[in-house]
Amino acid sequence: MNYQFKWSVLWSGQSGVWLLQGLITTVEISALAWVLAAALGILSGALRTVPWKPARALATSYVEFFRNVPLLVWMFFWYFGVPPLLPRAIQDWIFNHGAEFWAGMFALGVYHGARMSEVIRSGIQAIPRTQFEASVAMGLTTFQAYRLVIVPIALRLIVPPATSESLNLLKNSSVALTISVAELTFQTRQIETYTAKAIEALTAGTVIYLVLCVGIAAIMARVERRFAIPGLIARGG
Amino acid sequence: MADVAIRFKDVSKWFGKLKVLSDINLAVVAGEVVVVCGPSGSGKSTLIRCVNGLEGIQGGDLVVLGESIARPGVSMSGLRTRVGMVFQSFNLFPHMTVLQNITLAPVKVRGLGAAEAEKTARALLERVRIPDKADHYPANLSGGQQQRVAIARALAMQPKIMLFDEPTSALDPEMINEVLDVMTDLAKDGMTMMVVTHEMGFARRVAHRVVFMDEGRVVEEATPEAFFAAARSDRAKEFLSKILSH
Numbered sequence A: 001m002n003y004q005f006k007w008s009v010l011w012s013g014q015s016g017v018w019l020l021q022g023l024i025t026t027v028e029i030s031a032l033a034w035v036l037a038a039a040l041g042i043l044s045g046a047l048r049t050v051p052w053k054p055a056r057a058l059a060t061s062y063v064e065f066f067r068n069v070p071l072l073v074w075m076f077f078w079y080f081g082v083p084p085l086l087p088r089a090i091q092d093w094i095f096n097h098g099a100e101f102w103a104g105m106f107a108l109g110v111y112h113g114a115r116m117s118e119v120i121r122s123g124i125q126a127i128p129r130t131q132f133e134a135s136v137a138m139g140l141t142t143f144q145a146y147r148l149v150i151v152p153i154a155l156r157l158i159v160p161p162a163t164s165e166s167l168n169l170l171k172n173s174s175v176a177l178t179i180s181v182a183e184l185t186f187q188t189r190q191i192e193t194y195t196a197k198a199i200e201a202l203t204a205g206t207v208i209y210l211v212l213c214v215g216i217a218a219i220m221a222r223v224e225r226r227f228a229i230p231g232l233i234a235r236g237g
Numbered sequence B: 001m002a003d004v005a006i007r008f009k010d011v012s013k014w015f016g017k018l019k020v021l022s023d024i025n026l027a028v029v030a031g032e033v034v035v036v037c038g039p040s041g042s043g044k045s046t047l048i049r050c051v052n053g054l055e056g057i058q059g060g061d062l063v064v065l066g067e068s069i070a071r072p073g074v075s076m077s078g079l080r081t082r083v084g085m086v087f088q089s090f091n092l093f094p095h096m097t098v099l100q101n102i103t104l105a106p107v108k109v110r111g112l113g114a115a116e117a118e119k120t121a122r123a124l125l126e127r128v129r130i131p132d133k134a135d136h137y138p139a140n141l142s143g144g145q146q147q148r149v150a151i152a153r154a155l156a157m158q159p160k161i162m163l164f165d166e167p168t169s170a171l172d173p174e175m176i177n178e179v180l181d182v183m184t185d186l187a188k189d190g191m192t193m194m195v196v197t198h199e200m201g202f203a204r205r206v207a208h209r210v211v212f213m214d215e216g217r218v219v220e221e222a223t224p225e226a227f228f229a230a231a232r233s234d235r236a237k238e239f240l241s242k243i244l245s246h
């Protein structure tokens, strides 16, 4: 083995700037997709438990559809498949406004929304049915019962599995490099191309992902403790 | 003749193929306290859950406070603001303080201001004799205290009718009386109440009428004195001998 390590490639030339830009893009696309995934997950996860069959069927088809489509195919669908269907003017406009970012963000959010939905549903199903009955028995509508009682309790119960799902989302944002979103993995590949130093570039990428994930896990652990339901023992860490 | 608050007319209900209520005919007069008893699985819970629409009926008619609730399109939310319910398992919302539990529906359903709702809630906590627990979470209260909060929470909507489904069955024996005392006060204040309970002492002291159910039917309906002195049906006699023997 005569590979020569040259760590300085990471801070000489453009590399540092690329890594930083990649980091920012990864955080942006993940954060936006996370908000979308959380909204879709809460909505569809709740709908899967309501006493109204058509709503349950709708939410179930959403989840089943995305559980069975690979994320990569889904990203291609939004980036390569959908734009040609749009009028020319709109096509031009979106390609001048970072189409790949929005297609990637949307695909990531909708895909993980379906997975988040399962987490939320299991949280809701862990709540005794009588909590819902007590809510509507005081005159709350089904919507109010979910909004004020059921979902707030469920969210407090699901912080640990929701954390792993959030980390999956962050890691899956790297798939967006396939539609040329210049996120972190994309940038490490670029450094590798320019410097031929694959190990150094990929190590930098790995360390950044690791720090991000550990950071998110730490924040979520604080959130869990902060919002823990009194009387339920919060799991540590 | 006093106002009828609840009237069951030939009410029947099925869960799938299982008939759980058979041709129930029963009227509860405003201000009356009716105790419902009977063996487990006889349909007592189902009977009172029909009154606030937690269960729908499939046959007959059920009129609550002058309104048929068997009709399609009737506002369940509106009905339920007038009919309070207390469950065996308390069902306080664990992520809210006692005060938040009590003010939730008045603010969100009746549109009361926060300050007014809080004032009412504190007065109700006085009434159920735990004024100092307003800012506690349910998990930090005893079972008896939780059930009294649940009663206060139901009363906060100023219901005309209160339904109780075995309110003391989940309590340790030493806490049963603190809950029954609150219910007794409520009855004295003239609340219309349907109470599913096995507390025969309460039935004797407070109820105006005892309804005995078996296999989805009202088998006996009598004043407490008559019921306890001379139950007519064999099923009721058997039930009483079991329940009073310990």
Ligand SMILES: Nc1ncnc2c1ncn2[C@@H]1O[C@H](COP(=O)(O)OP(=O)(O)O)[C@@H](O)[C@H]1O
Pocket: B015, B018, B020, B038, B039, B040, B041, B042, B043, B044, B045, B046, B047
């Ligand atoms: N949601 C339900 N689905 C199916 N069967 C039920 C349901 N709720 C109650 N039952 C059945 O209906 C019958 C009456 O139940 P219930 O009203 O709870 O009786 P009780 O309160 O007198 O013990 C029982 O046989 C019970 O198993």
Ligand SMILES: [Mg+2]
Pocket: B044, B045, B046, B166
């Ligand atoms: Mg019961």
